[in-house]
């Protein structure tokens with residue numbers, strides 16, 4: 001068998017003030033990789049696909065993988081050039097038996113509301129009806145009927161935080177390999193539970209819902225069950241959750257399972273309402289807790305959802321309240337990083353910090369800080385079910401100001417791990433308060449050390465208050481706009 005793999009991934013927040021251009025994509029091409037070189041970051045599925053092909057003696061062809069940190073709508077020319085490069089690599093590799101596409105599922109470009117449906121449709125046109133196409137998506141995706149028509153199998157992450165990226169790649173490979181060998185014939189169905197929201201899988205009732213999907217996958221004829229959670233900060237007509245079932249040559253069972261699990265999910269809607277507190281409520285609560293550290297998630301300024309990650313609202317409030325023994329990360333401010341690196345470790349200086357990207361970031365803070373650490377090209381290590389992923393943070397510095405350690409970096413990205421602090425010799429477990437700019441991905445690394453976790457919906461680009469999102473193009477006959485959209 002000849003297996004080609006490639007992908008273009010970003011998550012598009014159409015409300016974000018920053019467009020996504022070609023320079024925002026890290027592009028890895030076949031020529032950039034050695035035979036045995038492992039891919040980092042979200043590229044883990046490519047390692048899985050290559051290894052599984054090698055085990056079977058199949059020919060593995062890597063085409064291209066492009067990843068951009070979530071931000072605003074992708075510039076049309078950037079999307080088209082990456083897409084066409086991927087398609088040209090496919091055409092050059094023909095004939096192939098299998099195409100595997102790790103995509104995101106919530107990528108929007110100018111002129112393309114749904115880049116993944118566009119990519120998969122064009123791949124199908126090129127390869128014809130008999131080649132098997134497998135697609136892996138982030139659960140913050142929208143899935144369309146066109147996409148499942150053009151793919152043979154779609155498998156979506158089950159966990160939020162996303163700790164199962166490689167497990168799902170293994171599952172997708174097995175289904176598609178079996179399909180190519182004629183052992184199974186995947187059939188797919190979708191069910192729309194008419195919901196928009198953010199659903200955290202470590203907590204009930206989501207934990208039991210995910211476990212029930214996994215348990216049912218062991219039933220005869222069931223190949224895979226996935227819940228597409230949707231990505232709420234995208235003003236596109238397809239925005240909304242979808243339940244997806246993949247069965248072996250049984251479209252009736254697929255439709256039945258999609259509906260059964262979709263209706264189960266819908267029945268949980270009230271229990272799934274976000275519990276996030278306002279900025280003042282969150283800090284009031286955090287400061288009454290004796291045990292340490294209390295972790296406060298600044299969900300609204302999560303770079304992983306397309307926010308700038310340079311908002312100053314929480315830091316300003318901590319300084320005004322005189323909170324000490326606190327640490328906060330990461331403020332994206334390449335200029336401040338450059339100034340602090342030039343000043344050097346141990347230097348005290350006046351620095352204008354954060355608040356640069358627009359009104360959603362608040363005003364900059366003018367602070368007298370001490371540079372306590374400098375790490376060029378820093379990495380953080382994100383806990384996964386099968387190990388750790390090294391995630392680049394760019395040049396990073398630790399600043400100290402009035403009892404608060406502040407991590408500032410130059411490659412925009414959310415906090416995924418306590419190593420953001422411990423890399424600098426700051427012991428996160430000893431702090432009274434840790435503020436992390438992240439919606440939920442921080443959880444896997446911080447839950448083991450946190451005395452308590454508080455989710456905060458402060459001001460910012462992606463607050464988890466869905467009815468306040470200024471949609472123009474989304475059909476809002478959904479929960480939470482209607483309590484019972486089916487009624």
Ligand SMILES: [Zn+2]
Nearest residue numbers: 138139140162
């Ligand atoms: Zn996601």
